[in-house]
Amino acid sequence: MPNKKKHSLAIALLALLGALMAGHALYHSSLLPDRVATHFGFSGAPDAWGPKTVFFFWYFMLTLIIAGGYALIQRAFSQKHTSWINIPNKEYWLAPERLDETLDYLKRALLLIGSGTLLMVLDLVHQSFQVSLGLASKLTHIWTSAAVYIAFCVIWVAGIYRRFTSPPTV
Numbered sequence: 001m002p003n004k005k006k007h008s009l010a011i012a013l014l015a016l017l018g019a020l021m022a023g024h025a026l027y028h029s030s031l032l033p034d035r036v037a038t039h040f041g042f043s044g045a046p047d048a049w050g051p052k053t054v055f056f057f058w059y060f061m062l063t064l065i066i067a068g069g070y071a072l073i074q075r076a077f078s079q080k081h082t083s084w085i086n087i088p089n090k091e092y093w094l095a096p097e098r099l100d101e102t103l104d105y106l107k108r109a110l111l112l113i114g115s116g117t118l119l120m121v122l123d124l125v126h127q128s129f130q131v132s133l134g135l136a137s138k139l140t141h142i143w144t145s146a147a148v149y150i151a152f153c154v155i156w157v158a159g160i161y162r163r164f165t166s167p168p169t170v
Helices: 004-029 052-079 099-132 142-164
Strands: 035-040 046-051
Touching: 004 052, 004 099, 035 052, 035 099, 046 052, 052 099, 099 142
Parallel strands: none
Antiparallel strands: 035 046
């Protein structure tokens, strides 16, 4: 039987991060100058500037694409379209008696990776706001942010692989 409470918590986390990003943008929209840093080089120093309105448009679009994309993908599981799912031991895990539980796990997993992606974007955008406000001369921890996100993704993939690698023994 699917665990609706865990699924609801995963949806709530994704929604909370989306709302946090909207609040973050609204708060900073009046503080930022008309031209903001829009691109950063390898060192994290800004190398291009542009209109604040364009930056916020793309910030909004990126947030919408990430949150909406992950929400739509996991929703596709509700319709039990499984032909495109690629997990180890697919025949076992997608058998009718295990299908609901497997899809529920994958829904939560997708919402979790979506939340991690939103968190990384929020962190990078916040660093860019600090540069645009003159509070930093470059992104302060871009490589740490990237390393944490990559580690998160590796752990996420390993968790999926571990969960579905072999059928449980009875």
